[in-house]
Amino acid sequence: MKDTDYAFCVARLRANERYMLTAKDMDALCECTDFGSALNYLNEKKWLTTQTQTGECIAYQNEKLWELLSECVPDKNELKVLCTVNDFFNIKVAVKCHFTCADASELYVYPTTLDTAALSRNVNLHEFHKIGGIMGECAEKSYKAACLTENGQNADIIIDAAAINTLREYALKNKASLMGQVCAFICDTANIKTAYRCAKAKKGKDFVSAAIGECCLLDRGSLIKASLSGTASLSEYLEKTDYSELSEVYLKSSAEYEKRCDDEIISLIRKAKFTAFGFDPVCAYYYGKLTEIKSVRIILTALKAGADKNTVRERVRALYV
Amino acid sequence: MDNLGLFLAILGAALAAGFSGIGSAKGVGLVGEAGAGLLSEDSSMFTKVLVLQILPGTQGLYGFLIAIIVFTKTGLLSGTPVAMTWQQGVAMLAACLPIAIVGYFSAIYQGRVSASGVSLIAKKPTELIKGMTMAALVEFYAVLALLISFLAVNNITLG
Incomplete structure (x- = not known):
């Protein structure tokens, strides 16, 4: 499929990007005193219609996202x-x-x-x-x-x-495509997480070999070997790779690691802002919207649980727009 | 073989109108697709989309203009074709090539720029002028090709 076949789709997605939440909106949501005022804010932004529960809001947005992509992407197989x-x-x-x-x-x-x-x-x-x-x-x-x-x-x-x-x-x-790069990143970061968890739980060779999948920028054999030797060896191995910074983050906090991985994906997909045609803007919109939905879910859940504002702010992801 | 000169002149006119027309149709079509994507979300953008969609259509007009000049010059429009040597025919054909080639490619590229302009106004509705300016810069080369074809066709002496 030619990149220009996506002209309709990209223009439609760009029009929808105008309605995506910005960092300013996330700040305003974090500042909301209670769950109700956060829902009101989202209502003003036309993010919701009649939903009153976090789960309903998230399901509504996910459904809307998928409906939009299914309607405008010319090759539905690409969505798989x-x-x-x-x-x-x-x-x-x-x-x-x-x-x-x-x-x-x-x-x-x-x-x-x-x-x-x-x-x-x-x-x-x-x-x-x-x-x-x-x-x-x-x-x-x-x-x-x-x-x-x-x-x-x-x-x-x-x-x-x-x-x-x-x-x-x-x-x-699809090495050259944005989606290919995102997949490679997801693949490697998931393997790193598994390797650390296996190392911490002192899992055996059979388990580690079965749990760690194929890698893209990492050497699977070395990753398994390092994981079997313990957290220190694994960290030492990862220091020599492109994921040294992420490895350090994981050692500090797994929640922070998840956030950093999402932020890295956002910085990867930002390249698509300068792409006029093709599947890259679709991939960028999808991950951009997913991250936005995830951030709203974090804020709404925290507001309902009465969590500390600063902790919530730390968990909110970087946004695409 | 008597009419070889005339045949080559007609071929030149056909190429000028044909290729520029195909290029324009492709360019306008592409912007139309992008425009439909934007209008399905925001129908108030119709006028802005229309301005951008018109831009790649001019090359087809340029090619058509050169074809008409060739027809006038060779007497085809009046119904009394002038006698032409094959060398004059080749010269006429060559004179038509700049707008045929440049018209075809510039219309397609202008279509891409205009379609990107549609994406630009989709995100920032106030930026129409910037989108138009970028697309108009591609037009410049089509205008140059039109000028060359026009001067060349006009300066070929027939009869």
């Missing part, structure tokens, strides 16, 4: 990569709910390329082949791992590693 993380998360939900007999429908996240009702049915009936492709394979492996070891963590790592490998595959195929 944006659902990868949610798709694998939903497989995890289906497998876990099968064992716990919980209602999966309330836990599924959207957008997803999977038919969630069919997913629950296929997992419950052990018809993994019907899920299809890599997702079907990893659902089956994860299910078997949970049956054999009776440990949910073993099931989780198979799905997480499969998600990382899928993103890495996309990143390798």
